Amino acid sequence: MNPPFALGSEHRFPPGSFARPDGLLAWGGDVHPDRLIEAYRNGIFPWYDEDSPILWWSPEPRGVLRPERVRFSKSLAASIRKQRFEVRADTAFEAVIAQCRADRRTGPPGSWINDDIVASLGELHQRAIAHSLEVYRSGVLVGGLYGLWINGVFCGESMFSAVPDASKTALVALAGWMRSEGHPLIDTQLLNPHLESMGAEPLPRAQFEMFLPAPKVPLERIDFRSIDWNGYLHRTHGN
Numbered sequence: 001m002n003p004p005f006a007l008g009s010e011h012r013f014p015p016g017s018f019a020r021p022d023g024l025l026a027w028g029g030d031v032h033p034d035r036l037i038e039a040y041r042n043g044i045f046p047w048y049d050e051d052s053p054i055l056w057w058s059p060e061p062r063g064v065l066r067p068e069r070v071r072f073s074k075s076l077a078a079s080i081r082k083q084r085f086e087v088r089a090d091t092a093f094e095a096v097i098a099q100c101r102a103d104r105r106t107g108p109p110g111s112w113i114n115d116d117i118v119a120s121l122g123e124l125h126q127r128a129i130a131h132s133l134e135v136y137r138s139g140v141l142v143g144g145l146y147g148l149w150i151n152g153v154f155c156g157e158s159m160f161s162a163v164p165d166a167s168k169t170a171l172v173a174l175a176g177w178m179r180s181e182g183h184p185l186i187d188t189q190l191l192n193p194h195l196e197s198m199g200a201e202p203l204p205r206a207q208f209e210m211f212l213p214a215p216k217v218p219l220e221r222i223d224f225r226s227i228d229w230n231g232y233l234h235r236t237h238g239n
Helices: 033-041 074-081 094-101 115-126 166-181 193-197 205-210 229-237
Strands: 005-007 024-028 055-057 062-065 088-089 132-137 140-149 153-161 184-189 200-204
Touching: 005 033, 005 132, 024 132, 033 115, 033 140, 055 132, 074 166, 088 166, 088 229, 094 115, 094 132, 094 153, 115 132, 132 166, 140 166, 153 166, 166 184
Parallel strands: 005 024, 153 184
Antiparallel strands: 024 055, 062 184, 062 200, 088 132, 132 140, 140 153
């Protein structure tokens, strides 16, 4: 098995096709916001723990959710019909990050959401590249997710639920908006039974990369706060 590439100070990555069979592409470098942008533009993401160097991944195949194929259970549909939740966006970004960081069930062993990642995500949020969807019940934050918006692809990073169905509700709202606007993919990075139960599927790396912007194409900035998430949520569950 070939060793992964060692990154230097320049914000450059080898092609994802050079990744090892387990998806590991490179190690080292830093998580500066500009490096993160370059990584996600090329279908690469960091995933590591406190005892390892920074590891960069490009799995084959990629886990994705197509917004028009998202599935949800009868119990989740019932929760939506009862309007138990209110969905907002970019009103509690730091709180969503903190909850995901505290919830070890959402990631690999050990918390890879360290202080450096948090600081870089905060800057990307200020640039309108990183976004959160928050789910409230009776005015209390009970779930949510966050990720990066890369020109029609929402690169999901992590989610949390303090009560049943909360993070799934955020995902359904996101899928409803993306389907309505013709945005093609929610990137789940990897596959697991939870995501597969909602319709996540494998996509060959080369096909996934075709949905990403060309190098000189500027990144879109979308005002997530202005979107009627609850409208999309309730329209989606009825389709």
